[in-house]
Amino acid sequence: MREIFENLNKGGTYLKNVVLARLMGYFSAIADYPNAVKCASLCIEAGEKAGMLLHPSLAYGLLARAAIASNDDKNAVLLTGRYLKLCYEHGLYEYFRLRMAYDPVLKFAYDNDIEPEITRQMMEFAGYSLKKVYVETLGAFTVYQDREKKKTLNFRTKKVRELLAFLLDAGDRGATRGATKEQIFNALWWDSESKNVKNLIAVNLAHLKNDLACAGIEEAFICRDNRYFICREEIEYDIDLFERTYDEFKTRNTKELATKLLSLYKGEYLYGFEALWAVPQRMRYRKIYDDVQKAIILNQW
Numbered sequence: 001m002r003e004i005f006e007n008l009n010k011g012g013t014y015l016k017n018v019v020l021a022r023l024m025g026y027f028s029a030i031a032d033y034p035n036a037v038k039c040a041s042l043c044i045e046a047g048e049k050a051g052m053l054l055h056p057s058l059a060y061g062l063l064a065r066a067a068i069a070s071n072d073d074k075n076a077v078l079l080t081g082r083y084l085k086l087c088y089e090h091g092l093y094e095y096f097r098l099r100m101a102y103d104p105v106l107k108f109a110y111d112n113d114i115e116p117e118i119t120r121q122m123m124e125f126a127g128y129s130l131k132k133v134y135v136e137t138l139g140a141f142t143v144y145q146d147r148e149k150k151k152t153l154n155f156r157t158k159k160v161r162e163l164l165a166f167l168l169d170a171g172d173r174g175a176t177r178g179a180t181k182e183q184i185f186n187a188l189w190w191d192s193e194s195k196n197v198k199n200l201i202a203v204n205l206a207h208l209k210n211d212l213a214c215a216g217i218e219e220a221f222i223c224r225d226n227r228y229f230i231c232r233e234e235i236e237y238d239i240d241l242f243e244r245t246y247d248e249f250k251t252r253n254t255k256e257l258a259t260k261l262l263s264l265y266k267g268e269y270l271y272g273f274e275a276l277w278a279v280p281q282r283m284r285y286r287k288i289y290d291d292v293q294k295a296i297i298l299n300q301w
Contacts, residue, residue: 002026003105004019004023007095008020008042009075013046013047013049013050014050016046017046017050017052017055018055018136019046020039020040020042020043020046020055020059021039021043021055021058021059023035023039024036024039024043024058024059024062024150024160025041027039028062028255030152033066036066037063037066037134039218040060040063041059041063041156042057043055043056043059043291044059044063044284045058047059053086053090054092055091056086057083057086057087057090057092058092058101060082060086060094061083061087061102061105062238063075063079063083064076064080064082064093064108064170065101065102065104065105065229067079067080068080068105068108070128071248071252073112075151075159076108077112077114078212078228078263079229080108080109080112080114081109081114081115082111083105083112084105084116084118084119084122085114087118087122088115088118088121088122093122093125096122096123096125096126096128097125097126097127098179102126103126103127103128106122106123106126106128107120110123110130110131117269125126129233129234129235130234131147131235131297132145132215132216132232132234132235132237133145133153133215133217133218133235134146134147134149134234134236135164135168135235135237135238136149136238137165137168137169137238137239137269137270138238138239138242138264138265138266138267138268138269138285139267139268139269140266140267140271140272141161141165141271141272142166143155143161145215147236153210153211153212153214153215154214154252155207155211155212155301156205156207156210157207159188159189159204160204160207160208160211161277162275163184163204163205163208164208164212164230165270165273165278166179166184166187166188166269166274166275167184167221167228167229167230168173168230168235168237169270169278170183170228170229171229171275173176176230176278177227177229178200178224178227178228179228180226180227180228181197181198181226181228182200182227184201184300185200185201186195187275187276187277189201205221205228208220208221211222216234217231217234217235219231222266240266241262241264242261242265242288245261246258246261246266246288249261253295255296255299255301258301259296259301261288261289261292262289262292262293262296265285265288265289268282268286269281269282269285270282271288283291
């Protein structure tokens with residue numbers, strides 16, 4: 001390996017780019033990311049000087065992934081934008097089918113409005129599910145049909161709206177998550193005089209499915225092992241971002257993350273819902289908010 005680097009400048013620019021690109025791939029494959037980043041940087045430097053951008057395009061992707069993984073948002077924005085533009089200009093779409101490797105780049109681009117039209121095309125090509133519904137639960141419960149959060153989604157009844165909130169609260173992972181019909185009934189219709197519980201819930205689930213279909217979501221929920229789960233692939237849920245940011249804050253404990261958490265907490269969880277099932281999470285998120293405020297004071301941020 002040392003011999004390769006020592007003789008790298010003796011070859012032409014094209015050969016140098018090919019060698020660096022292959023080394024970049026090799027080091028990535030063996031999880032030697034510092035050397036992979038080094039080769040990617042050298043590949044970009046050599047290629048851009050000579051106007052040969054095929055291999056540097058891929059190198060930008062590796063650097064973008066590295067910046068995202070290390071939470072270097074400033075560089076991640078620049079590198080991701082450059083990477084997407086080069087891929088678009090050179091028709092490099094196939095790499096985005098490597099979902100495990102490139103989903104983080106597309107998600108970062110999507111979340112940060114980086115080259116939105118190119119990002120949308122790449123996502124569609126890769127089979128990445130674009131979000132169609134945006135749910136806010138910290139503060140007033142609101143469901144939007146657009147990222148700009150200007151167009152709200154209407155529901156047939158308040159109970160259908162509450163059913164969505166309950167199923168989101170119930171979660172979508174693990175054997176104990178989701179909710180049975182009995183749990184749904186006890187949470188939402190405990191005061192109902194209906195003698196046909198199954199029909200009552202089935203009708204409201206059908207209404208929920210139809211309402212979400214208006215936003216383009218064809219599969220609103222699934223039933224597995226007699227438990228109902230909301231399908232989250234096409235739903236952006238503010239709690240997901242809040243939880244991820246809090247997990248990161250517990251690890252890194254920075255002023256930036258603390259400020260972000262406070263900005264995400266827009267009010268009491270499911271404000272206005274007189275629902276006992278929402279109380280545990282309501283108390284938990286409030287405690288997180290209070291703890292972060294204390295951390296800001298303690299650290300004099």
